[in-house]
Amino acid sequence: MDNRPIGFLDSGVGGLTVVRELMRQLPHEEIVYIGDSARTPYGPRPAEQIRQYTWELVRFLLTKNVKMIVFACNTATAVAWEEVKEKLDIPVLGVILPGSSAAIKSTVKGKIGVIGTAMTVQSDIYKQKIHLLAPQMEVTSLACPKFVSIVESNEISSSVAKKIVYDSLAPLVGRVDTLVLGCTHYPLLRPLIQNAMGEKVKLIDSGAECVRDISVLLNYFQINRRRELTDQKGSHRFYTTAGITGFKTIADNWLDQKISVEHVTL
Amino acid sequence: MDNRPIGFLDSGVGGLTVVRELMRQLPHEEIVYIGDSARTPYGPRPAEQIRQYTWELVRFLLTKNVKMIVFACNTATAVAWEEVKEKLDIPVLGVILPGSSAAIKSTVKGKIGVIGTAMTVQSDIYKQKIHLLAPQMEVTSLACPKFVSIVESNEISSSVAKKIVYDSLAPLVGRVDTLVLGCTHYPLLRPLIQNAMGEKVKLIDSGAECVRDISVLLNYFQINRRRELTDQKGSHRFYTTAGITGFKTIADNWLDQKISVEHVTL
Numbered sequence: 001m002d003n004r005p006i007g008f009l010d011s012g013v014g015g016l017t018v019v020r021e022l023m024r025q026l027p028h029e030e031i032v033y034i035g036d037s038a039r040t041p042y043g044p045r046p047a048e049q050i051r052q053y054t055w056e057l058v059r060f061l062l063t064k065n066v067k068m069i070v071f072a073c074n075t076a077t078a079v080a081w082e083e084v085k086e087k088l089d090i091p092v093l094g095v096i097l098p099g100s101s102a103a104i105k106s107t108v109k110g111k112i113g114v115i116g117t118a119m120t121v122q123s124d125i126y127k128q129k130i131h132l133l134a135p136q137m138e139v140t141s142l143a144c145p146k147f148v149s150i151v152e153s154n155e156i157s158s159s160v161a162k163k164i165v166y167d168s169l170a171p172l173v174g175r176v177d178t179l180v181l182g183c184t185h186y187p188l189l190r191p192l193i194q195n196a197m198g199e200k201v202k203l204i205d206s207g208a209e210c211v212r213d214i215s216v217l218l219n220y221f222q223i224n225r226r227r228e229l230t231d232q233k234g235s236h237r238f239y240t241t242a243g244i245t246g247f248k249t250i251a252d253n254w255l256d257q258k259i260s261v262e263h264v265t266l
Numbered sequence: 267m268d269n270r271p272i273g274f275l276d277s278g279v280g281g282l283t284v285v286r287e288l289m290r291q292l293p294h295e296e297i298v299y300i301g302d303s304a305r306t307p308y309g310p311r312p313a314e315q316i317r318q319y320t321w322e323l324v325r326f327l328l329t330k331n332v333k334m335i336v337f338a339c340n341t342a343t344a345v346a347w348e349e350v351k352e353k354l355d356i357p358v359l360g361v362i363l364p365g366s367s368a369a370i371k372s373t374v375k376g377k378i379g380v381i382g383t384a385m386t387v388q389s390d391i392y393k394q395k396i397h398l399l400a401p402q403m404e405v406t407s408l409a410c411p412k413f414v415s416i417v418e419s420n421e422i423s424s425s426v427a428k429k430i431v432y433d434s435l436a437p438l439v440g441r442v443d444t445l446v447l448g449c450t451h452y453p454l455l456r457p458l459i460q461n462a463m464g465e466k467v468k469l470i471d472s473g474a475e476c477v478r479d480i481s482v483l484l485n486y487f488q489i490n491r492r493r494e495l496t497d498q499k500g501s502h503r504f505y506t507t508a509g510i511t512g513f514k515t516i517a518d519n520w521l522d523q524k525i526s527v528e529h530v531t532l
Contacts, residue, residue, distance in 0.1 A: 025371075028399075091486075093486070097485045133493050134493040135492070135493065216479045217483075219364065220357075220363075220483060222363075227370075
């Protein structure tokens with residue numbers, strides 16, 4: 001047993017989609033979350049800069065005495081996950097392998113689409129991971145660079161958002177039976193994405209898939225948090241590098257509960 | 267990637283229930299299976315003997331160059347899993363933690379039943395693991411010492427089997443909403459067990475739950491087998507310490523395919 005919290009990092013609010021799923025599946029675990037909204041989006045930045053920012057987030061989480069770190073960010077996973085996993089002596093999880101496995105399991109015709117930030121798509125990491133497991137899959141990747149900003153500015157219900165999602169996804173419509181949401185911000189746009197792609201396309205939420213892995217690794221390394229008799233809520237802590245108001249509005253809404261957020265300078 | 271096979275051990279044919287689920291979820295992985303039917307059942311034996319037998323099975327699998335070992339046997343998991351996991355430098359999985367987690371997730375009223383061999387029940391390991399995670403659960407354990415022999419002798423369709431299952435489970439009927447099949451032989455008796463307990467009781471197949479863990483750990487340690495272009499079947503190998511006919515009859519039927527079995531002396 002290990003009652004320390006699980007640390008989550010993201011370039012902004014996107015990782016909250018992983019947190020929401022964690023709260024559903026493992027409600028007794030305690031969470032420390034750091035979102036780098038001051039420097040979001042990570043997607044268009046050079047790899048070396050993303051690597052450096054990611055290490056800053058990792059080091060911040062380590063000061064919070066976490067027992068595991070979850071890269072709740074595809075871009076950071078693509079750039080720095082293997083390196084960080086290698087260096088730390090606590091488990092470090094990314095979202096790309098779980099998303100890849102789930103897509104392979106889901107696809108019927110072997111035609112998988114992947115959408116993500118410019119860096120995630122440019123790194124070609126989903127295609128590589130999917131092809132390592134299943135070389136016969138046809139993988140089409142598409143960068144959707146505008147999506148993160150829509151989410152971070154809480155514009156997901158606007159008509160502009162709808163148009164951007166429809167226009168961006170047009171090249172994939174009719175070409176895939178499974179679509180990986182290869183950025184943890186994207187599940188916040190899920191209804192728009194599902195509509196644009198058509199009801200038959202299976203959407204894979206890389207973050208939600210990752211929670212299954214968290215659960216299994218907590219078991220394997222025997223570091224589950226002890227559930228209390230009264231099912232009391234853990235005291236989750238959320239940090240953002242930007243102003244707290246924007247973060248809190250999105251988080252309260254998405255997590256369906258009032259959370260407390262602190263500003264932090266890295 | 268790691269194209270070596272996954273090793274499974276069991277006191278007999280029970281672990282085939284885990285293998286069947288693995289073939290469904292991860293059809294590209296290759297399997298080496300050793301069933302100690304000559305010395306089955308393990309349940310009534312002293313712990314030290316079970317420990318020694320389990321190590322013999324582990325050492326046999328290591329000669330087959332496996333990348334991971336699955337204790338597809340609750341009794342062996344209860345007695346020797348932690349020790350073997352500690353000693354080997356490949357991942358070693360048991361079936362008890364996955365079964366415990368699944369039961370906690372499944373139960374509505376917090377009343378969990380566990381059935382297993384005499385040793386598994388005597389070790390009290392399910393109750394301990396469940397209580398570590400969720401102290402408020404009410405766990406009732408019951409040894410069903412006759413079930414393994416029914417399965418090993420392929421008598422699962424006989425009227426004697428039905429009577430044994432009904433009589434054995436009577437103390438649990440109406441007292442639990444979730445029942446852990448804490449022995450990998452028991453899913454072969456699933457229809458009888460479900461009937462005896464009533465349709466509303468959720469049965470947890472500890473072996474099937476374990477396959478989820480196998481999948482996640484293959485990803486985490488990056489030791490998946492590369493899927494081939496032609497989806498070709500791996501060349502699975504099954505070994506038994508008893509005669510091959512009995513093992514093969516049960517395996518062909520349960521796995522719904524003709525398998526080849528070799529006799530081996532440990």
